[in-house]
Amino acid sequence: MSAGNSFTVEVSAGPASDTSSRVLARVGAVALTGLAGAMVTAEAVVAGGLPQIRIVGLPDATVREAADRIRSACQQSAFSLPGAKVVVNLAPAGIRKVGPGFDLPIALAVLCAAGHIPPDRLDGIVAWGEVGLDGGVSPSAGTLPVATAARRNGAGRLMVASQALAEAALVAGLDVVGVDSLRDAVAVAAGHRSGARPGPVAVSHSPHGPDLAAVRGQHVARRCLELAAVGGHHMLMVGPPGCGKSMLARRLPSILPPLAHEEALEVAAIRSIMGERVRLDLRPPFRDPHHATSTAGLIGGGSGVARPGEVSRAHRGVLFLDEVLETPRATLDALREPLETGRVVLVRSQSRVTYPAAVQLVAAANPCPCGRAGAAGRPCTCRPDQVARHRSRLSGPLLDRIDLHLAMEPVSQDVLVGPSSGESSDVVAARVVAARALATSRWSEFGAQPSGPRARMLTRDVSSDAVRASTGRPAQRRLARAIEAFGWSARAFDRCLRVARTIADVDGRDRVEPADVDEAVAHRVDLDGPS
Amino acid sequence: MIAADPGATTRAGGASWAHVAAAGTDPQALAGIVERAAADPRGFATDWRRALHTDDPGSAIRAAGTQAVLPSPTGQRVAQAWSEGCVRVALAGDPAMPERLVATSAQPPWLAIRGAVRRRDTPAVAIVGSRRASAYGRGIAAWLAEAAGAAGVHVVSGGAVGIDAAAHGAALDTDGGTTVVLGCGHDVAYPRPHAGPGKLFERVVDAGGALVSESLPHEPPRPWRVRSRNRLIAALVDVVVVVEGGSRSGSLVTATWAADYGITVLAVPGDVRAPGSGAPLRLLRDGAGVCGSPDDLLAALPQGIDRARDDVAGGAVPDGPATSGLVASSLPEAAAAVLAEAWPRPVTMADLAAQSNVAAGTLLAAITAAQVAGQVTRDLDGLRLCRDPHR
Numbered sequence: 001m002s003a004g005n006s007f008t009v010e011v012s013a014g015p016a017s018d019t020s021s022r023v024l025a026r027v028g029a030v031a032l033t034g035l036a037g038a039m040v041t042a043e044a045v046v047a048g049g050l051p052q053i054r055i056v057g058l059p060d061a062t063v064r065e066a067a068d069r070i071r072s073a074c075q076q077s078a079f080s081l082p083g084a085k086v087v088v089n090l091a092p093a094g095i096r097k098v099g100p101g102f103d104l105p106i107a108l109a110v111l112c113a114a115g116h117i118p119p120d121r122l123d124g125i126v127a128w129g130e131v132g133l134d135g136g137v138s139p140s141a142g143t144l145p146v147a148t149a150a151r152r153n154g155a156g157r158l159m160v161a162s163q164a165l166a167e168a169a170l171v172a173g174l175d176v177v178g179v180d181s182l183r184d185a186v187a188v189a190a191g192h193r194s195g196a197r198p199g200p201v202a203v204s205h206s207p208h209g210p211d212l213a214a215v216r217g218q219h220v221a222r223r224c225l226e227l228a229a230v231g232g233h234h235m236l237m238v239g240p241p242g243c244g245k246s247m248l249a250r251r252l253p254s255i256l257p258p259l260a261h262e263e264a265l266e267v268a269a270i271r272s273i274m275g276e277r278v279r280l281d282l283r284p285p286f287r288d289p290h291h292a293t294s295t296a297g298l299i300g301g302g303s304g305v306a307r308p309g310e311v312s313r314a315h316r317g318v319l320f321l322d323e324v325l326e327t328p329r330a331t332l333d334a335l336r337e338p339l340e341t342g343r344v345v346l347v348r349s350q351s352r353v354t355y356p357a358a359v360q361l362v363a364a365a366n367p368c369p370c371g372r373a374g375a376a377g378r379p380c381t382c383r384p385d386q387v388a389r390h391r392s393r394l395s396g397p398l399l400d401r402i403d404l405h406l407a408m409e410p411v412s413q414d415v416l417v418g419p420s421s422g423e424s425s426d427v428v429a430a431r432v433v434a435a436r437a438l439a440t441s442r443w444s445e446f447g448a449q450p451s452g453p454r455a456r457m458l459t460r461d462v463s464s465d466a467v468r469a470s471t472g473r474p475a476q477r478r479l480a481r482a483i484e485a486f487g488w489s490a491r492a493f494d495r496c497l498r499v500a501r502t503i504a505d506v507d508g509r510d511r512v513e514p515a516d517v518d519e520a521v522a523h524r525v526d527l528d529g530p531s
Numbered sequence: 532m533i534a535a536d537p538g539a540t541t542r543a544g545g546a547s548w549a550h551v552a553a554a555g556t557d558p559q560a561l562a563g564i565v566e567r568a569a570a571d572p573r574g575f576a577t578d579w580r581r582a583l584h585t586d587d588p589g590s591a592i593r594a595a596g597t598q599a600v601l602p603s604p605t606g607q608r609v610a611q612a613w614s615e616g617c618v619r620v621a622l623a624g625d626p627a628m629p630e631r632l633v634a635t636s637a638q639p640p641w642l643a644i645r646g647a648v649r650r651r652d653t654p655a656v657a658i659v660g661s662r663r664a665s666a667y668g669r670g671i672a673a674w675l676a677e678a679a680g681a682a683g684v685h686v687v688s689g690g691a692v693g694i695d696a697a698a699h700g701a702a703l704d705t706d707g708g709t710t711v712v713l714g715c716g717h718d719v720a721y722p723r724p725h726a727g728p729g730k731l732f733e734r735v736v737d738a739g740g741a742l743v744s745e746s747l748p749h750e751p752p753r754p755w756r757v758r759s760r761n762r763l764i765a766a767l768v769d770v771v772v773v774v775e776g777g778s779r780s781g782s783l784v785t786a787t788w789a790a791d792y793g794i795t796v797l798a799v800p801g802d803v804r805a806p807g808s809g810a811p812l813r814l815l816r817d818g819a820g821v822c823g824s825p826d827d828l829l830a831a832l833p834q835g836i837d838r839a840r841d842d843v844a845g846g847a848v849p850d851g852p853a854t855s856g857l858v859a860s861s862l863p864e865a866a867a868a869v870l871a872e873a874w875p876r877p878v879t880m881a882d883l884a885a886q887s888n889v890a891a892g893t894l895l896a897a898i899t900a901a902q903v904a905g906q907v908t909r910d911l912d913g914l915r916l917c918r919d920p921h922r
Contacts, residue, residue, distance in 0.1 A: 219884040223891035367911060381806060383663050388724075409879035409913065485903045487729045503892065515896040522895035525909075 025112030025119055028126035028155055029105035030146040031095045033305055034346075034353030035269050037149025039126075041091050042102070044109035049085030053110060057090030060098045060304075063106075069131050070107045077135035077182045082114050096350060098305065101140035104129035104159065107182060108189060117189050124156035125189065129164070135182040139164035141275030144268055147171040159185060162196040167278040169198030170265060203264075203280045212251045213424040217411045221248055224406045224523055226428055229255045230435040231502030232458030234339065234361040234401055236324075236394075238525070239408030241371045245364035248408075249320045250286065252362060254425035256318070257433045258282035263316045266356055270308050270315055285317030291326040295334050299344050300355055306346035311338050312355040324363035325393045332398055335361070339401050342461075360460075361402065365394070403460065403495045407525040435505040442470060442510070459502050464494045467501055471512040475500060478514040482521045496520045547610035553619035553627035553644065560593050561622055564640060566606035569747060579640050582623075589624015592640050612748035616717045618645045629767060631655075635792045637766030639745035643717055646741035648710065654834045655685040655710075657764045657789075659782045660694025660774035662722075665807055666877070666912035668694055668775030671799055673701035673908065674875050675772060677917060678825030680705025684832065687767050689714060689760065689781075690742070692722050694774045696731060701917075703738040704905065710741045712764045714757030718748035758784050765789040770831045772797045772822050778809030786814055795831045797822035824875075825919075861900040862907070863889045870907070871920035877913035 025044045030037040040057075053067040067088075074081050088106050090097050105127040112119055128147075130140040143164040150158050151174045160168045162178030169176050178196035179185040188195035215222060221237075225248055228235045237245040259267065259282045267285055268278045289298060289310040296302065300309035311319055321327060338344050342358035368382040369390050382390075443457040446466045459467070468476065476497065483492055499520035504512045548558040568575040582591035613620060620643045621627035630651035632638045649655065658676050660668055676686045676698040686702035688695040690711035702709040711732060720726035727733070732742055745763065746756060761781055765771055765788035773796070776782040786796045797820040798811035815821065822828055862870070865887040870878055880898075884891050898914065901907040908915050 217885050218881055219891040220880050220895065223895070380665055407880065407911070409881045412882055412885075482899060482903050507892070515893075518896035518899035519892050521899040 023113050023115065023119055025109040025117075025122060027105040027109045027112070027122050028124070028150070029090070029097075029102055029128065030126065030149045031090075031097050032099070032142050032145055032149075032273065033095075033351050034308075034355060035145050035273065036353070037145050038095055039149065039153045039155075040095065040097060042105040042109040043089045043091055044106070044113040045087055046082045046113050047085050047087045051081070051083050051085065053081075053086045053088060053106075055088045055090070055106065057088075057093040058096050059090060059102070060096060062100050063090070063097045063102045066100065066103045066106050066131070069100075069103055069133060070110060072133040073107065073131045073135040073182050074111065076133065077186075079111055079116055079182070079186070080114065081110070086110050086113055096304070099140060099142065100130035101128045101142060101146065103131035103140075104137060104161075104185065107131050108159075108185060111182075111186055112189075116186055121189055121191060125159055126150040126155040126157065127159040127185070128168075129159070129161040129179070131182060137161045137179050137181055137185060139167070142273045143167045144170060144265075144272035144278055147174055147176070148269070150174060159188065159195070165196055165198045166202065167268070167272060169201060170268060170278075170280055201280055203282060209254050209286065210247075210251050211254060211425045212428055213422055215244065215248060215251065215422050218244060218248070218408075218422075221406055221408055222422060222428075224404055225252060226255065226432065226506060227499060227502050227523065228252065228360070228362070228404055229257075229428075229432045230439065230459070230506050231403070231498060232360050232460040233403035233499060233502065234460065235363070235404040235406060236399070236402045237362070237364045237406045237408055238367050239364075239406075240410060241366060243408040243410045245408060246288075246320070246322050249288075249318070249322075249362045249364060251425065252318050252320075252360075253284045253286045255428045255432050256284045256360075257429070257436055259284055259316055267316050270312055270355065274308065274313070285314050286320065287314035287317070288320040288322060291321065291323040293327070293331070295328075295331045298331055299334050299338060299357075300346050302348075304348060305351045306348050306353055308355045309344070311335065311357040311359055312344055314359045315356045316358055317360070319359040319361050321361065321363045323365065325365045325390055327393070329393050329395060332393070333395055336398055336401070339398075363394075363402065366390075400491050400495070403499050404523050405525045406523070431506065435502075435508070438508065438510075439502070439505045446470060459498050459505070464497075467494070467497050471497055471501060475512040475514055475517045479517045479521070482517065486521070488524075492524060496524055499523055547607070547614045551610050551613045551618065551620050553621040553625065555626035556620065556622050561620055561641065562606060562610070564592060564622060565609055565620075565747070566603050568640065569605040569609060570603055575640075582640075583636060583638070587624060588638060588640075589622060592623055608749075609747055612716075612718045613643060616645060616748065618643045618717050618748070620644070631767050632763065635766040637762045637788070637792070639763070641745070643744045643746070643748070644741055645717060645743075646710075646736040647739060648741050648743065649685045649708065653685050653707075654683070654832050655687055655768040656828060656832070657687045657768040657771045657785065658694065658698035658774060659688055659761075659764060659771065659776075659785050661776040661780050661782065661807055661810070662691045662693040662695075663777070663807065664693030664697070664775055665801075665805065666910050667801065668799075668807060669697040669910055670875070670877055670912065670915060672697040672774045674915075675774070675799075675822070675825055675828055676701040676709070677705065678919065679828060680707035680709070681918070682825075682829055683707050684829070685710065685768075687712060687764055689757075689764055689785075690722070690725060690732065692724060694776075694782075696725065698774075699731060699735055699740075701908075703735050703740055708738065708740045709735055710743060710767065711735055712760050712767070713742055713744040713746070713752075714760045715744065715752035716746040716748040716750040717742065717744055719751055721752045757781065761785040762788040765794060766792055768794065769833055770795045770797060770828065772799065772828060773811050773814055773819070774799045775801055775807040776810030777806055778813060780810040783810050783813065786810075786819070795820060795833075797828060797831055799823070861904055862897050863887065863893065865889055866894055866897065867916075867920075870914065870916050874916055874920055877910065877915040879913040880909075883914060 027042045029040045031040045129137045139161040144167050147168040151171050157175045159177050162180050165178035187193040264280050264282050272278045287310050298309050299311050300306050338357040344355045344357045346353050368387045370382050372380045443462050500512050500516040503516040548562040552558040552561050582588040585591045620641050622641050623638050672694045680702035684707045686709045688698045699709045715721050725731040761784045765785050771789040773782045789796050798814040799822045801808035869886045
């Protein structure tokens with residue numbers, strides 16, 4: 001114990017290259033809390049005691065287990081370890097360290113303390129990767145946010161597994177080097193080898209998923225989908241089974257504009273902490289969780305540090321909730337805050353994490369429990385109270401956020417067998433891009449600020465004052481009259497006006513005409529039916 | 532309307548009873564009867580049954596009322612609730628009690644009326660059916676009610692969701708108007724979707740129709756109470772049409788009462804496999820008339836209203852014959868033609884867009900304009916013209 005004090009004295013005296021027992025090795029690492037990373041230093045020193053590697057500094061179980069992996073890896077890689085205890089401290093010791101990504105920095109620190117790497121060669125190096133028993137280095141979840149944190153904190157160099165090289169290289173201005181094994185890592189750190197360098201950043205933005213051309217008929221539904229793509233409006237589809245609700249929803253990403261670079265990085269960061277393979281993908285994500293998904297699964301959760309839920313995994317893309325009325329109401333209501341603010345804040349005993357969650361919600365539901373209400377031919381067998389209970393699952397506050405309500409009907413036989421006449425996704429996507437450009441330039445002109453951390457201003461999110469200011473009085477008067485005639489609440493006014501604004505944008509007009517308002521009203525079908 | 536009886540103002544409820552009493556109804560007698568009924572429902576019901584067997588139930592029940600009770604807080608609350616709900620109450624035998632009820636044995640001891648009740652010589656039909664209505668049933672109910680109302684025929688129904696609501700909704704703005712016979716007190720928000728500002732019941736009253744009830748203001752809709760009000764529906768009309776209902780539907784009760792009173796019963800044929808066809812099917816087997824169109828309904832009226840009357844009423848509508856008015860106003864010609872051809876069947880929005888070849892945006896805008904103008908209605912099974920385009 002008394003030895004501990006003398007080390008710090010030695011450190012201030014500068015690097016000691018002659019004797020391994022006096023070296024204090026330091027390697028940078030990053031402790032992730034959600035997407036946010038804090039710089040951590042893995043310090044290692046050879047202390048007196050029985051031969052072992054002891055890790056201190058609030059490691060969790062995965063980090064503590066690193067000791068055994070590293071010991072075996074060193075043996076396999078023919079690195080001798082000191083015949084005494086090696087103490088590794090992860091400083092600052094107040095932050096919890098989670099994940100096998102700490103293996104590589106700890107291993108480097110241990111090997112440096114053992115004299116295999118000169119301590120000064122490790123200055124400014126941040127390492128992140130998992131070490132196997134055979135001495136191999138493999139990628140660990142969270143490489144991208146680690147790289148971002150390293151860059152922000154002025155680290156000069158990031159060493160990762162070469163498989164994670166492309167992911168780390170997404171962060172510009174950082175010297176990234178990839179290694180395959182512990183031997184490799186030591187050679188690179190010591191300067192004997194240069195290590196693998198990242199190639200040019202690969203960007204995939206080819207249209208993916210199913211094409212809109214396969215949708216037969218459904219002119220009204222297509223129109224609705226296009227408006228949703230332009231304004232980012234949330235959308236609810238109600239119709240009997242088999243009328244093409246999910247078919248349509250799956251085609252929404254194909255007409256959405258490609259993501260901006262920063263948006264794609266946000267999406268990639270979420271994928272990275274989920275441990276998925278990460279590329280820079282400009283295609284908006286599409287997530288369709290099952291209706292039995294729990295609240296934690298949908299918005300994120302877990303003990304210790306909460307993990308992102310489906311709503312965050314759909315960030316900057318589409319969250320499709322099929323059979324939305326089968327989802328418990330409490331789970332759906334949890335979506336209200338993310339839809340409002342574009343992010344999820346999850347507080348647990350040991351952490352408070354914020355995940356981005358700017359999603360476009362597309363929900364689909366049957367009109368009644370048996371699903372046949374409104375379908376020609378087969379009568380609905382539900383009691384009115386069953387139908388009422390079915391529909392009440394979608395709470396008023398959530399329903400109020402959904403601008404587009406689409407009542408879908410089964411496609412008739414002649415449309416099904418006829419030639420496919422619809423436009424393809426490319427044609428529609430081009431119109432969407434043009435209309436969005438119009439909207440974006442107008443909102444910046446209005447000085448409208450989107451609420452929440454968002455890169456783009458969508459008509460869905462701009463303040464209602466801006467929406468009102470950009471639509472003329474005649475259109476607003478027309479809307480007020482229509483809403484009165486339908487007996488809707490005043491809340492419908494704002495949502496309809498946004499849709500009318502989008503309709504004018506789609507048609508390339510700066511003025512919102514009364515006809516646009518009329519169409520917007522038709523896109524808000526009363527779920528409760530007549531009277 | 533009525534000179535306030537100084538005696539009444541001293542009773543429980545202060546001036547309330549004078550406000551609540553309908554034209555020609557004595558507030559003091561009303562107060563006595565209602566307080567007795569509220570204090571001793573069973574004894575009062577016995578008295579009323581006895582009174583109904585006399586030649587003049589009104590006088591008989593008044594006698595029961597005056598032998599009643601001390602002013603009670605209950606009576607005061609009843610008077611206040613009716614008064615705040617703008618309800619007028621007529622006693623049996625009073626001029627404000629609908630003559631049709633007096634003529635049959637359906638007359639209740641009192642009738643609480645909100646809005647204006649039609650005179651006896653106005654032809655009237657009841658359009659009744661299941662709460663669990665299909666879009667077909669609702670569409671037919673609305674079609675019949677609309678045509679009947681346009682021909683100056685008053686539409687009576689029970690104010691429930693489903694068929695009743697479709698009938699009231701379609702008739703409320705027509706010449707004929709509509710009356711809701713409640714199965715509960717005026718103060719009870721039932722059915723919930725129809726109560727409250729801007730909802731069906733308010734709209735009925737605003738459009739000149741009426742809400743009537745034989746219950747005290749707070750009495751909830753118990754099954755026996757709802758079935759009992761069906762007798763009022765039957766007694767208030769010349770023809771009862773059962774649109775849709777299960778084999779145990781309350782609309783069969785209405786039809787049975789109608790048969791007792793010698794009132795024509797019609798039934799609308801439906802899909803024989805559907806559960807909602809049970810009641811009409813049984814009535815048709817039992818000899819009810821077939822109602823396949825508004826013509827059948829109007830022809831069944833004893834006043835002998837036929838479509839000639841309809842044309843006169845139609846001519847009185849400022850926008851002239853329906854087809855030309857419709858095409859000229861808001862719908863694109865092609866879309867109007869598709870809807871007119873399908874009449875009275877509904878057309879789904881998707882089919883309308885496909886068949887009329889009108890761009891979706893234009894079509895949707897036109898549909899809203901037509902809905903606001905009252906030319907088109909939209910239900911779960913699609914869109915339908917409000918008026919017969921061939922007339």
